[in-house]
Amino acid sequence: MKASANNLNQTQITDTLIDSCRNGDVRAFRELYNAYSGAMYNICLRMTNNVSDAEDTLQEAFIQVHRNIHKLENAGSVSAWIKRIVVNHCLNTLRKKKVYFEDPEVVEVEVEQGLDEEHFSWTVAAVRSAIDTLPHGYRTVLNLYLFEEYSHREISEMLGISESTTKTQYMRAKEKVRQIVKQQNATR
Amino acid sequence: MPEDLERFIQQHRSEFEMPGPSPRIWDALEKELTAKQEGAKIVPLLRRNWFRAAVILLLVVNAGALFYLTSRKQTRTASFAPEVQEANMYYSSKINEKLKIINAYPVEELGLDSAARKELELRNDTYKTLERELQNNPGNERIKAALIRYYQLKLDLLDRILEELQSKKVTPDQTKKHYEAEI
Incomplete structure (x- = not known):
């Protein structure tokens, strides 16, 4: 990932919490879920562009997080690790919907030059x-x-x-x- | 001139965030996890039952061998043949060595009841019967083969139990401490 700060919840996730999750402690896993579900849900929403798909994808991703938590080496990398699982699940959701990333899906985009831009502002x-x-x-x-x-x-x-x-x-x-x-x- | 889209998003990043997921997502997830854990509990049980199944298999094979042996009329001779004595020494030493390691684990970790543990011992009822048969029929090749097969099956079973225990990467001492801590 690029070096700039990411937008994940900065809740302190400790090795002890991760160990508890590995040992099947559902309360500990809920803490982990609470720390990341907001940011991860937003990823799902942006990627799937659909509330129902986003919810399903989030749930499936966290099931995989739970299943594979023993593979996580340390709490320090938990954020990027969960995010990658979520993104992969989003991509799978899109692939199921027959989204082909190689397909150019050509959108006619003409780069406009020299046009009047002074009233143009982002919101x-x-x-x-x-x-x-x-x-x-x-x-x-x-x-x-x-x-x-x-x-x-x-x-x-x-x-x-x-x-x-x-x-x-x-x-x-x-x-x-x-x-x-x-x-x-x-x-x- | 408008600012760049990238810069605009960086500057307003938090404003793009939507509220988190509905609480029912966690509820559904919790149900899944609880169901999974119930399933996960079955896995160790299956593992333990695997031990039991293996012990039962050994019993069945032994029982079959015994049935075969006792149903035949045998000629009696005086003593064990040298190759049988050699096999006895070799396998007894190997089996006892592995039993010693396995028995160092707490009973809870082994997941075997007392009958199954007794069956793992070298000189169980099957062994005694085979030994008696062989004493009565020392030259009988089928009894010799049955005894060797008994040793091999037992050794194989003990190896697999040890592999299972060691795959958990715990020593008998660590396991004991773990159980003590739990208590």
Whole structure:
């Protein structure tokens, strides 16, 4: 993952808590769930773009976390470890929905130049809404890069596509978002 | 000129977060985990039953051998053949060595009841009967083969029990301490 800070809940997860989880202590596992479920649910929501899928994916991912907690080496890496499990489950959910990451899902994006940009401003709602309208493949790459802070190399490995493809998809996705937000600005 | 999308998201990262999942997700998860743990409890039971099944198998094989032996009329001779004595020494020493290690584990860890533990001992009823048969029929190749087979099965069973115990990566001392701590 890129070096910048991630948005995970910073609740202190100790080796003792992880040991308790390994020993089947459901209360300890609930503590772990409480610490990460919020951030992980948001990943699921962004990736699946659907509340029902996000809930199912979150639940399945935490079942795997519970099942594989003995593989976790230390509490220090728990955050990235859980996040990776959740992201993998999201990708599986998308694959089940026949989302092909290699498929270019070509979106006609014309890079506009020299246009009047002075009235153009980002808002959280507009960006979120624009991302929601992106094709699954583009949205996945954009989310993994911008929100989950994975590098293009990591994304290419996760999706099984080339790094140049993820970069191209990311650039196109970003441009598409910019155009949508700009249109929204214009119609306000 | 608008700022870059990346910078905008970094600066407003927390505003993109939605409220966490519904509490029913945990409820469903807890049910799954509890069900899984019930299942997980079955696994050690199965493992323990595996020991029992193996011991029962040994008993059945022994019983079959005994039935076969006792149903035949045998010729009596005076003493054990040298190869039988050699096999006795070899296998007895191996079996006793492994039994010593296994018996150092607490009874709870072994998961065997007293009858099964007794059956693991070298000189169990089956052994005694075989020995008696062999004393009465020292030259009988089938009895010799049955005795050797008895040794081999027992040794194999003890090895597998030891492997199982050692796969848990605990020594008898650690196990004892663990149980003492639990108590």
